[in-house]
Amino acid sequence: MLSDSKKLERMSGARVVPVLVPLPVPGPYSYAVPEGMSVEPGSIVQVPVGPRQVPGLVWDENGHAGAVDPSKLRAITRDFDCPPVDAVMRRFIDWVAAWTLTPPGLVARMVLRVPAAFDPEPWVPALRPVLDVKPERLTPARKRVLELVEDNPGAWTKSGLAHAAGVSNSVIEGLAKAGTFENVMLPPPPVVPEPDTGRRRMELAGDQAAAAATLRDAVAKNGFSATLIDGVTGSGKTEVYFEAVAAALEKKKQALILLPEIALTASFLERFHDRFGARPAEWHSDMAPKMREKVWRQVAEGRVQVVAGARSALFLPFKELGLIVIDEEHDQAYKQDERVFYNARDMAVVRAHLGDLPIVLASATPSIESRVNAASGRYGAVRLASRFGEAALPDLRTVDMRKNPPARGGFLSPVLLKAVGRAIERGEQALLFLNRRGYAPLTLCRVCGHRFQCPNCSAWLVEHRFRAQMQCHHCGHAEPVPEACPHCGTLDHLAACGPGVERLVEEVVHHFPEARTVMLSSDMPGGAKRLRMELDAIAKGEADIVIGTQLVAKGHHFPKMTVVGVVDADIGLTNGDPRAAERTFQLLHQVTGRAGRTGEKSLGLIQTYQPEHPVMAALVSGDREQFYEREIGERQRAGLPPFGRLAAIIISGEDKADAEKHARALRANAPASNEIDVLGPAEAPLALIRGRYRFRLLVHGDRRSDLQSYIREMIAAGPKPRGSLKVQVDIDPQSFL
DNA sequence: AGCACGCCGACT
DNA sequence: GTCGGCGTGCTC
Numbered sequence: 107m108l109s110d111s112k113k114l115e116r117m118s119g120a121r122v123v124p125v126l127v128p129l130p131v132p133g134p135y136s137y138a139v140p141e142g143m144s145v146e147p148g149s150i151v152q153v154p155v156g157p158r159q160v161p162g163l164v165w166d167e168n169g170h171a172g173a174v175d176p177s178k179l180r181a182i183t184r185d186f187d188c189p190p191v192d193a194v195m196r197r198f199i200d201w202v203a204a205w206t207l208t209p210p211g212l213v214a215r216m217v218l219r220v221p222a223a224f225d226p227e228p229w230v231p232a233l234r235p236v237l238d239v240k241p242e243r244l245t246p247a248r249k250r251v252l253e254l255v256e257d258n259p260g261a262w263t264k265s266g267l268a269h270a271a272g273v274s275n276s277v278i279e280g281l282a283k284a285g286t287f288e289n290v291m292l293p294p295p296p297v298v299p300e301p302d303t304g305r306r307r308m309e310l311a312g313d314q315a316a317a318a319a320t321l322r323d324a325v326a327k328n329g330f331s332a333t334l335i336d337g338v339t340g341s342g343k344t345e346v347y348f349e350a351v352a353a354a355l356e357k358k359k360q361a362l363i364l365l366p367e368i369a370l371t372a373s374f375l376e377r378f379h380d381r382f383g384a385r386p387a388e389w390h391s392d393m394a395p396k397m398r399e400k401v402w403r404q405v406a407e408g409r410v411q412v413v414a415g416a417r418s419a420l421f422l423p424f425k426e427l428g429l430i431v432i433d434e435e436h437d438q439a440y441k442q443d444e445r446v447f448y449n450a451r452d453m454a455v456v457r458a459h460l461g462d463l464p465i466v467l468a469s470a471t472p473s474i475e476s477r478v479n480a481a482s483g484r485y486g487a488v489r490l491a492s493r494f495g496e497a498a499l500p501d502l503r504t505v506d507m508r509k510n511p512p513a514r515g516g517f518l519s520p521v522l523l524k525a526v527g528r529a530i531e532r533g534e535q536a537l538l539f540l541n542r543r544g545y546a547p548l549t550l551c552r553v554c555g556h557r558f559q560c561p562n563c564s565a566w567l568v569e570h571r572f573r574a575q576m577q578c579h580h581c582g583h584a585e586p587v588p589e590a591c592p593h594c595g596t597l598d599h600l601a602a603c604g605p606g607v608e609r610l611v612e613e614v615v616h617h618f619p620e621a622r623t624v625m626l627s628s629d630m631p632g633g634a635k636r637l638r639m640e641l642d643a644i645a646k647g648e649a650d651i652v653i654g655t656q657l658v659a660k661g662h663h664f665p666k667m668t669v670v671g672v673v674d675a676d677i678g679l680t681n682g683d684p685r686a687a688e689r690t691f692q693l694l695h696q697v698t699g700r701a702g703r704t705g706e707k708s709l710g711l712i713q714t715y716q717p718e719h720p721v722m723a724a725l726v727s728g729d730r731e732q733f734y735e736r737e738i739g740e741r742q743r744a745g746l747p748p749f750g751r752l753a754a755i756i757i758s759g760e761d762k763a764d765a766e767k768h769a770r771a772l773r774a775n776a777p778a779s780n781e782i783d784v785l786g787p788a789e790a791p792l793a794l795i796r797g798r799y800r801f802r803l804l805v806h807g808d809r810r811s812d813l814q815s816y817i818r819e820m821i822a823a824g825p826k827p828r829g830s831l832k833v834q835v836d837i838d839p840q841s842f843l
Numbered sequence: 844a845g846c847a848c849g850c851c852g853a854c855t
Numbered sequence: 856g857t858c859g860g861c862g863t864g865c866t867c
Contacts, residue, residue, distance in 0.1 A: 174867055
């Protein structure tokens with residue numbers, strides 16, 4: 107305390123700057139700049155906050171009220187030797203903060219969430235040959251080393267040289283002692299080699315060549331543009347946007363490729379490697395911390411040219427970003443539904459706009475909003491209609507379950523079973539897709555009719571037989587599977603209703619006991635790493651029948667997969683979500699697109715009770731235009747914007763009962779005119795996940811007082827609350843531009 | 844977001 | 856009698 111006040115005395119008249127700190131406070135804090143330190147907006151610093159030291163971002167002066175109680179003023183502790191965050195990134199932080207109703211400091215935290223990357227990477231010790239000094243005794247091992255360095259006279263790391271020469275470390279050390287090498291320091295090696303844009307590539311033809319030219323053009327033009335590449339699975343859209351990446355690299359700019367986390371696979375990286383002769387730098391959640399730091403630092407220094415990353419890569423401080431690509435543009439995984447709520451696809455468009463650079467959105471099944479933006483001319487549009495090279499589109503058919511019912515207790519129709527059997531006879535693979543984890547979605551007692559329900563939510567508990575648990579898929583509640591009915595106590599009379607992937611395994615093993623059957627589900631132990639390995643193994647042919655949930659739909663190519671069965675295509679069509687049809691179409695299109703990459707005839711069988719449904723019709727006929735037009739038309743007829751709708755106030759909190767009570771009070775008091783739904787803790791998570799709302803007010807304090815003050819504000823705001831209320835706009839790219 | 848302070852229940 | 860729960864308040 108004493109030393110603090112002494113410091114203050116000494117720095118009276120010192121410069122005071124605003125600094126964003128990682129706290130949920132409305133704006134930057136003020137800090138004194140110690141004598142001899144020079145900081146500018148964007149400088150990354152360390153500042154004291156209460157008892158701890160935190161990273162901070164020196165902010166722009168304009169608009170910042172510098173009047174802080176001088177007795178509170180403290181000094182910046184450290185100015186990191188790190189490239190400052192540029193003005194575009196700072197405006198982006200402000201923009202995201204305002205849009206997502208997140209305190210700017212917490213958005214800044216996403217940029218600075220790399221603990222040790224602010225200090226420069228250390229240089230690495232190395233040995234440089236002193237060519238005129240020869241050792242006195244020349245052993246065979248020493249000879250090998252000398253021969254090697256004669257051909258490569260540059261500096262070597264100790265272990266690198268030992269390895270390359272095939273000798274032990276002590277040989278090298280002996281030579282160094284003899285004066286044959288001198289110690290030097292080398293700059294830290296790049297995390298990835300430089301991509302080679304001039305590498306020979308597979309010829310793009312027709313559609314692809316034209317599309318690539320359009321994108322190269324957009325990059326060459328400088329300035330903001332957004333282009334939607336709409337191309338069916340296998341139409342070569344990746345190769346097409348690689349040309350845009352090449353164009354950016356040729357201009358010495360960096361490129362960012364955003365992918366849903368699950369699509370960031372070995373096979374994607376290999377395709378990139380095929381085109382550019384090097385891998386891109388990766389950025390995703392399960393990277394080793396050291397690698398994260400290196401990538402972050404080298405991106406900031408402009409030493410990494412291309413990043414392929416999950417949504418958080420959008421917050422990397424690129425030195426000279428020249429292009430953003432967002433692949434699988436429609437994918438839900440771009441939405442972050444915790445802490446800072448944002449949709450990386452939309453924020454990427456904003457980032458491109460602020461940075462005045464081109465963005466490419468790619469998808470085989472674009473979101474409705476991107477289609478609308480493309481149709482209105484807001485985005486440029488590139489259509490890839492045909493499959494690339496030899497790959498044929500799979501032959502898609504519906505299986506009418508009313509006419510082809512499964513055997514009693516089963517869920518696979520004879521039609522599908524026969525197709526699977528033929529595929530494995532031919533030595534090919536079959537995929538059975540069922541978007542339902544666990545064994546059975548509902549369990550009931552055959553004696554008293556008791557249904558297992560979640561104590562927190564209104565959802566049924568899903569039996570997970572492998573884990574012997576009843577689980578709630580909404581809140582995570584889990585309890586052991588009881589032997590007796592908890593209601594009437596009868597033993598052994600619990601009935602599993604409906605299929606989950608675990609149950610499908612039983613049925614498949616019964617029909618194909620000899621086949622190698624693999625089940626993939628997002629709740630499998632081992633996490634993302636294991637999953638990626640499994641997917642790669644399957645791609646190599648190490649399974650005959652694959653049973654999987656959503657995650658098999660994304661990004662993976664299975665060259666030997668010639669039969670894809672959708673076990674229950676109707677799931678999700680009846681859940682009341684206005685996007686149900688769009689989502690189902692996207693999902694099933696992607697799943698069935700897993701097949702047919704090799705040019706062999708492949709088959710997609712879609713089990714449904716409503717083969718006449720527009721989603722099924724669009725899938726089977728391949729007439730996507732008609733489907734999109736219909737979806738957009740439906741919304742227009744309903745007087746809704748083409749995407750999203752309404753507003754929701756989400757009441758959540760630690761005390762669920764209390765939050766429910768507040769939700770009820772708010773429902774009663776909210777003016778009817780403002781088209782706001784009030785959701786309590788039970789319905790909110792699901793509605794949010796399903797993207798049912800266009801606007802949402804998140805009352806996500808876990809304190810009663812937060813809830814109360816928001817509610818008071820809401821009620822006081824009267825019939826037109828939008829201005830004064832904090833209403834989060836969930837999806838509305840129209841207002842970006 | 845983290846962290847300290849402060850006030851009420853089950854335990855060595 | 857204390858340990859420890861989480862409600863409340865604060866950080867330039």
